[in-house]
Amino acid sequence: MGKIDVICGLITGAFSILFYIGTLSFPEMSIGINPRAYPMVIIAAAFGFSLLLIVQGALKMRREKRHVQVRRGETAARAKTLPRGKTAWYLLILAAAMLAYALTMEDLGYIIVTPPLAAMTMWFFGERKPLKILLVSILIAVVLYWVFRSAFRVPLPRSFIW
Amino acid sequence: MSGIVEAILYVLAHIHFLVIGVAGGIIVGAIPGLSGSTGIILMLPFLIYIEPSSALIMMSGLFCGSMFGGSIAAVLISTPGTPSAAATLLDGYPLTQKGQAGKALGVALVASTAGGIISTLCLIFLAPQLAKIALKFGPSEYFALMIFGLTIMASVSSSSLTKGLLSGFFGLLLSMVGLNPSLGTERFTFGITRLLVGFSTMPVLIGLFAISEVLSQVERLNEGTLRRVSSKHKIGEILPRPKELKGLWKVILGSSLLGTIIGIIPATGGSIASYMAYNETKRFSKDPESFGKGNLAGIAAPEAANNATTGGAMIPLITLGIPGDVVTSVMLGALMIIGVQPGPLLFSQSPQIVNNLFVGFLAAQFLMLVLGYFSIRAANLIFKVPLGILYPTILCLCLLGAYSLGNSAYDVLLAMIFGVVGYFMKKYGFSAPSVILGLILGPIAEQELGRALIISYGDWTVLFRSPLSIMFYVFAIFSVIYSLGLFKKKKPAGR
Numbered sequence: 001m002g003k004i005d006v007i008c009g010l011i012t013g014a015f016s017i018l019f020y021i022g023t024l025s026f027p028e029m030s031i032g033i034n035p036r037a038y039p040m041v042i043i044a045a046a047f048g049f050s051l052l053l054i055v056q057g058a059l060k061m062r063r064e065k066r067h068v069q070v071r072r073g074e075t076a077a078r079a080k081t082l083p084r085g086k087t088a089w090y091l092l093i094l095a096a097a098m099l100a101y102a103l104t105m106e107d108l109g110y111i112i113v114t115p116p117l118a119a120m121t122m123w124f125f126g127e128r129k130p131l132k133i134l135l136v137s138i139l140i141a142v143v144l145y146w147v148f149r150s151a152f153r154v155p156l157p158r159s160f161i162w
Numbered sequence: 163m164s165g166i167v168e169a170i171l172y173v174l175a176h177i178h179f180l181v182i183g184v185a186g187g188i189i190v191g192a193i194p195g196l197s198g199s200t201g202i203i204l205m206l207p208f209l210i211y212i213e214p215s216s217a218l219i220m221m222s223g224l225f226c227g228s229m230f231g232g233s234i235a236a237v238l239i240s241t242p243g244t245p246s247a248a249a250t251l252l253d254g255y256p257l258t259q260k261g262q263a264g265k266a267l268g269v270a271l272v273a274s275t276a277g278g279i280i281s282t283l284c285l286i287f288l289a290p291q292l293a294k295i296a297l298k299f300g301p302s303e304y305f306a307l308m309i310f311g312l313t314i315m316a317s318v319s320s321s322s323l324t325k326g327l328l329s330g331f332f333g334l335l336l337s338m339v340g341l342n343p344s345l346g347t348e349r350f351t352f353g354i355t356r357l358l359v360g361f362s363t364m365p366v367l368i369g370l371f372a373i374s375e376v377l378s379q380v381e382r383l384n385e386g387t388l389r390r391v392s393s394k395h396k397i398g399e400i401l402p403r404p405k406e407l408k409g410l411w412k413v414i415l416g417s418s419l420l421g422t423i424i425g426i427i428p429a430t431g432g433s434i435a436s437y438m439a440y441n442e443t444k445r446f447s448k449d450p451e452s453f454g455k456g457n458l459a460g461i462a463a464p465e466a467a468n469n470a471t472t473g474g475a476m477i478p479l480i481t482l483g484i485p486g487d488v489v490t491s492v493m494l495g496a497l498m499i500i501g502v503q504p505g506p507l508l509f510s511q512s513p514q515i516v517n518n519l520f521v522g523f524l525a526a527q528f529l530m531l532v533l534g535y536f537s538i539r540a541a542n543l544i545f546k547v548p549l550g551i552l553y554p555t556i557l558c559l560c561l562l563g564a565y566s567l568g569n570s571a572y573d574v575l576l577a578m579i580f581g582v583v584g585y586f587m588k589k590y591g592f593s594a595p596s597v598i599l600g601l602i603l604g605p606i607a608e609q610e611l612g613r614a615l616i617i618s619y620g621d622w623t624v625l626f627r628s629p630l631s632i633m634f635y636v637f638a639i640f641s642v643i644y645s646l647g648l649f650k651k652k653k654p655a656g657r
Contacts, residue, residue: 026342026349090381118557126549156566
């Protein structure tokens with residue numbers, strides 16, 4: 001967990017530095033608030049807390065190495081590490097499927113891209129009957145399409161079939 | 163007076179929204195893992211297409227319903243549906259084991275309704291007075307108020323104060339992306355044209371709260387830490403007898419008042435109120451040994467208190483525009499999405515919305531009594547919703563919700579990115595509500611700071627001249643100290 005804190009601190013610290021670089025191009029102003037003042041306070045605080053998290057993480061790592069602090073058994077420790085094995089693959093595939101969904105929905109149409117995503121999610125949640133997956137995933141897409149298109153008049157992206 | 167009559171007629175004409183809100187709240191509250199804030203996110207795609215007043219009463223109904231819904235899972239399966247119901251299971255589950263689940267849920271329902279009614283009355287009578295005071299605020303007072311509001315991000319953090327504050331500052335950083343409010347020049351867009359409009363609240367909310375939850379549940383299911391729950395216990399007789407209620411009225415009244423006061427204080431919430439009410443009731447009880455073994459007062463106290471926080475938490479939200487707890491911070495985001503800007507001006511510019519809210523909030527309590535009764539009867543069915551249907555529907559609804567606000571696939575992409583970010587934040591102890599607070603309150607704080615400094619020709623002391631501003635800074639300091647105290651208490655427990 002200490003290592004994770006250090007990594008998170010480094011990521012947020014890098015994020016703060018990126019924002020600091022962004023302030024360098026700000027124009028100067030003679031009246032009211034300097035456009036750099038407010039962002040700099042936020043960036044400095046974010047950077048400060050990132051450093052604090054890195055220090056806390058490093059101290060935690062030292063304690064973990066010495067086995068001084070025993071946390072709620074192995075299960076809890078494992079839960080805080082990055083997902084592995086089948087779970088990691090499921091999460092990666094689901095994230096990739098959502099990304100593909102977002103990138104293709106305007107070209108392929110809502111009614112085409114939704115059932116595969118719903119079916120995949122059903123599979124990840126333990127559904128194994130192909131017919132049930134097929135019918136439910138199509139039903140989810142059609143019901144949501146009908147509700148948003150007809151009731152709320154949302155112009156959902158249409159496909160070549162519908 | 164005519165405003166109230168109009169509001170009653172409005173609520174009666176739009177009662178279906180309230181029914182959906184309360185019923186939806188009871189269901190999401192009863193399902194462990196989903197809470198009132200998730201419920202509001204799931205309703206967001208629909209809320210943006212209905213009138214602001216209807217959306218507001220629907221959210222209020224959901225807020226109240228979810229508080230009671232949490233007790234169903236707590237009493238029947240010893241797993242609180244929401245954190246606020248954690249104290250309810252202490253005496254609720256022992257009664258279920260004795261075959262009196264119906265009675266435990268009946269008492270929870272009556273106490274929740276009473277708590278809700280008392281806190282709604284406080285909302286109706288206190289909010290307009292507070293709004294009158296808030297109308298006298300200038301930019302420096304507003305800035306101080308926003309600073310106070312931002313200190314809430316310390317206390318809504320779950321595991322670590324540093325991570326909670328860092329999450330809040332992450333939200334503040336995100337809030338600065340787009341256009342500078344004073345100059346109108348672009349900033350932190352890094353050459354990406356899409357970022358000129360900044361980060362819309364809707365996809366960020368949907369991603370951080372709902373999509374991240376779907377990803378977490380996939381992980382929990384595959385790691386074997388997500389177990390299907392169902393109660394094999396019989397519900398039995400539901401409504402408590404008049405004699406039993408007579409013995410509980412003092413507990414219900416006291417806990418409701420305590421809950422309302424705690425709800426008004428920003429950065430608190432239902433879980434603190436319910437534990438405090440439980441402890442106080444046990445302390446003043448003639449029979450403290452019976453607590454934890456199925457004492458009805460041990461159910462009535464936390465349930466009255468946690469439902470009473472709903473009306474209390476709405477007071478700072480609608481009068482000052484600062485949320486009282488996690489659910490109201492999500493509600494604040496939702497209100498802004500549907501075009502309602504909470505704050506004192508709401509009372510003068512849109513008094514009918516306020517009246518509709520008051521009447522709707524009160525009606526929600528009575529509706530909860532009716533729908534709650536039927537939900538107790540159907541309680542076991544709620545736990546039978548297959549995960550394989552529930553979560554795919556949630557995911558598709560969320561992505562569609564993200565799309566529908568701006569009719570843009572870019573928002574779907576944003577929701578997905580924030581879903582992944584939210585999953586890691588949740589996993590490693592960062593706080594999603596803090597990000598939302600930073601994202602919503604940050605721009606208001608910056609705008610008011612800019613105004614105050616323009617009026618004072620750049621004199622920073624203007625921020626500390628008004629007694630009201632100083633009062634808010636003192637509150638902010640107390641809020642941080644209180645959060646530090648909370649974390650000190652949490653640490654030994656964690657160890």
